[in-house]
Amino acid sequence: HGSGSRLSNDPQWALSFLERVSRMAVRDRNHPSIIGWSLGNESGCGPNHAACAQWVKDYDPTRFVHYEGAQGMPEHPAYTPFRRSAASPGSDMRVKARLQGMKMGNPDDPAYVDVISRMYPSVEDLRKLAGSEYGTRPIIMCEYAHSMGNSTGGLADYWTLIRSDERLLGGFIWDWIDQGLVKTASDGTKYWAYGGDFEPEGIHHDGNFCINGVVNPDRSLKPAMWECKQVFQPIEFSAVDLSKGVVGIRNRNFFISTKDYRFVWRLTCEGRGLQGGELAVDPIAAGGFGLVEVGLKPIRPVPGAEYWLEVSARLKSPTDYAEAGYEVAAGQFVMPQYVAPKVADNQAPKTKITRAGDQYIVENGSAKAVVNGQTGYLERYVVAGRELICAPLRPNFWRPLTDNDSRGWKAAQMAGFWSTAGDDLQLRSIESSGNGAFSRIVVEKEIPGKLVLTLTYTPEKGDAIRVGYTLRLLAPLPEPLRVGMQTEVPKSLRKVAYYGRGPWENYSDRQAGAYVGVYETTTEKFGFDYIAPQENGNRCDVRWIVLGDGKRGVSFTGTTLLNVSVWPYSQQMLDSARHTCDLRPLAGSVVVNIDHAQTGLGGTDTWSAKARASEQYWLREKNYNYEFVVSPCTGKMEAAEAGRAIFRK
Numbered sequence: 001h002g003s004g005s006r007l008s009n010d011p012q013w014a015l016s017f018l019e020r021v022s023r024m025a026v027r028d029r030n031h032p033s034i035i036g037w038s039l040g041n042e043s044g045c046g047p048n049h050a051a052c053a054q055w056v057k058d059y060d061p062t063r064f065v066h067y068e069g070a071q072g073m074p075e076h077p078a079y080t081p082f083r084r085s086a087a088s089p090g091s092d093m094r095v096k097a098r099l100q101g102m103k104m105g106n107p108d109d110p111a112y113v114d115v116i117s118r119m120y121p122s123v124e125d126l127r128k129l130a131g132s133e134y135g136t137r138p139i140i141m142c143e144y145a146h147s148m149g150n151s152t153g154g155l156a157d158y159w160t161l162i163r164s165d166e167r168l169l170g171g172f173i174w175d176w177i178d179q180g181l182v183k184t185a186s187d188g189t190k191y192w193a194y195g196g197d198f199e200p201e202g203i204h205h206d207g208n209f210c211i212n213g214v215v216n217p218d219r220s221l222k223p224a225m226w227e228c229k230q231v232f233q234p235i236e237f238s239a240v241d242l243s244k245g246v247v248g249i250r251n252r253n254f255f256i257s258t259k260d261y262r263f264v265w266r267l268t269c270e271g272r273g274l275q276g277g278e279l280a281v282d283p284i285a286a287g288g289f290g291l292v293e294v295g296l297k298p299i300r301p302v303p304g305a306e307y308w309l310e311v312s313a314r315l316k317s318p319t320d321y322a323e324a325g326y327e328v329a330a331g332q333f334v335m336p337q338y339v340a341p342k343v344a345d346n347q348a349p350k351t352k353i354t355r356a357g358d359q360y361i362v363e364n365g366s367a368k369a370v371v372n373g374q375t376g377y378l379e380r381y382v383v384a385g386r387e388l389i390c391a392p393l394r395p396n397f398w399r400p401l402t403d404n405d406s407r408g409w410k411a412a413q414m415a416g417f418w419s420t421a422g423d424d425l426q427l428r429s430i431e432s433s434g435n436g437a438f439s440r441i442v443v444e445k446e447i448p449g450k451l452v453l454t455l456t457y458t459p460e461k462g463d464a465i466r467v468g469y470t471l472r473l474l475a476p477l478p479e480p481l482r483v484g485m486q487t488e489v490p491k492s493l494r495k496v497a498y499y500g501r502g503p504w505e506n507y508s509d510r511q512a513g514a515y516v517g518v519y520e521t522t523t524e525k526f527g528f529d530y531i532a533p534q535e536n537g538n539r540c541d542v543r544w545i546v547l548g549d550g551k552r553g554v555s556f557t558g559t560t561l562l563n564v565s566v567w568p569y570s571q572q573m574l575d576s577a578r579h580t581c582d583l584r585p586l587a588g589s590v591v592v593n594i595d596h597a598q599t600g601l602g603g604t605d606t607w608s609a610k611a612r613a614s615e616q617y618w619l620r621e622k623n624y625n626y627e628f629v630v631s632p633c634t635g636k637m638e639a640a641e642a643g644r645a646i647f648r649k
Helices: 011-028 047-059 098-104 123-130 155-162 223-232 403-408 571-576 636-646
Strands: 036-038 064-066 116-119 139-144 168-173 181-184 190-193 235-241 246-251 261-269 272-279 289-293 308-315 327-334 352-356 359-364 367-372 378-383 386-389 391-396 426-432 441-447 451-460 464-473 482-490 495-502 515-522 539-548 553-567 589-598 623-633
Touching (some): 011 036, 116 123, 123 139, 155 223, 308 515, 327 515, 359 451, 359 464, 367 451, 367 464, 378 464, 386 482, 386 553, 386 623, 391 589, 464 482, 482 553, 495 553, 495 636, 515 636, 539 589, 589 623, 623 636
Parallel strands (some): 036 064, 116 139
Antiparallel strands (some): 181 190, 261 272, 261 308, 308 327, 352 359, 359 367, 378 386, 378 391, 391 482, 441 451, 451 464, 464 623, 482 589, 495 539, 539 553, 553 623
16 A cells, blocks of 8 residues: 555565466355456555456456556556656656545556546546546446545435436445444443544554444444435336426335336325325336326315325335335335414513613513523523523534544634634524514624624513524634524423424435424434434434423424524533543533534545535635524424424415
């Protein structure tokens, strides 16, 4: 790996190269799962590789030859040479051409490989490579989508491109499994250990760089695996005419028809099944497409309610890998039947706002909210004597850095302004409009010359308070990692229900495998404990979330789609802990994030600027506006009813 092309250009090593490749081919020639031969990995490029390719092609002409190191064609007139600061014996310009080859092929690869192979191209790199005027060979990513920690963002984007271009074969995610080993902390807690946990001090190690799989060391699934399942599924469903219940079915299999699948459908509303049944689908040949009409009965929409059609393909009979009934593919579509709710008069006519020292006290029915006059933040929310918010509701622009953020695109250096922006905000003004139906509190905060944040607190019927958030960026600034607010609720409110994407965590660039529904869990299970603690647990497209104890609780309902997450730990602890055993739950509360948006995860790699999410998942706007309503709530039924009136589709 470190010697570049030296050995492949040294005739003394020719026999060793040939022995390695020939022994491999002889050993594995009769395995039907072997589809091609690789000449090695990260071993430079030169005539020794070319000799191996010729030998194996003559020995087995039925399989293709692959080698990612074989890049660039120096003999071609369109080749772009790279300067060498120190030429070594036998060094090869093809290695130096690799950066250019990632995008354009420079202009093509040596003739002795049958496929164009690349590691960790971005989606745009891959698009350019496939569109090169010089190349005709198939393209494969021998490594891509580096799945270290909370990663694997943009997988669906890769496959949208791959399925649109016949030259693109696909790729191999790095890696399959996190390579951690069990250790026991001093308090008896078991955790997964990695580099630095075994070596004597001063010995080189790669930290958690071996923790880069889509499954944990014990083979339990990480959230990214559900995205893989969705993106790679062998059946694709598409909406053709949902008003008539017509759905398209494409068989992505290359060899088998759909005769071994049973197709079912279900119509849901806010997590409740309303209709359903089996679909009569004539067998669709490999690569074929067909239409099916779902037997929907007429829907009389409830104002504000959304209706979802779910279709799936399931195994008719057991196989070596799954039991009968296993869902091999699924799709979800929002139905066109939607009636907007009437605009309700939610003004609270008996609201009273008083000032007591540095506090603004809002009394609304049986609710009392306290806004701190020094910070402008809602710091307490009490209903019928019971505390429902127990820490300031503060703006938050940062996240506990993922491996891609910290190791990859260096978020702390590139966007570090936002890591302290919440603390750097200065109070510019705070105004109360008085008492009665039109009362509210308006807070303006700023970082002079950089940004202005306006927060509004408006009491509403039902002991509720509406929180408004407007952020204006005044100067060129890096993109924030999140735009939202963070608070804490009492630890006793441990039962969670929400209406959004789930049930597992999802992000703007990793949400294809998370369907919209009503999901129930607990505060302890809402997040995901990555082996190296980091950002986790986000849910996209959330209409409402409620946290309670089975009797009473608090709900947060967006007027538009929210991102939410719940952590038993502080953000600072998630950002600083090295292992799960280092995490200490907060004593009497849990953290709740109610966000407008969060930047994507990325993961093209985890060591360069390409680790960052693709640009369409950055937070690049100069103005952000969102609202949510904080209310006392008994549970998901009450939250759903309130959500229909508050959320605007």
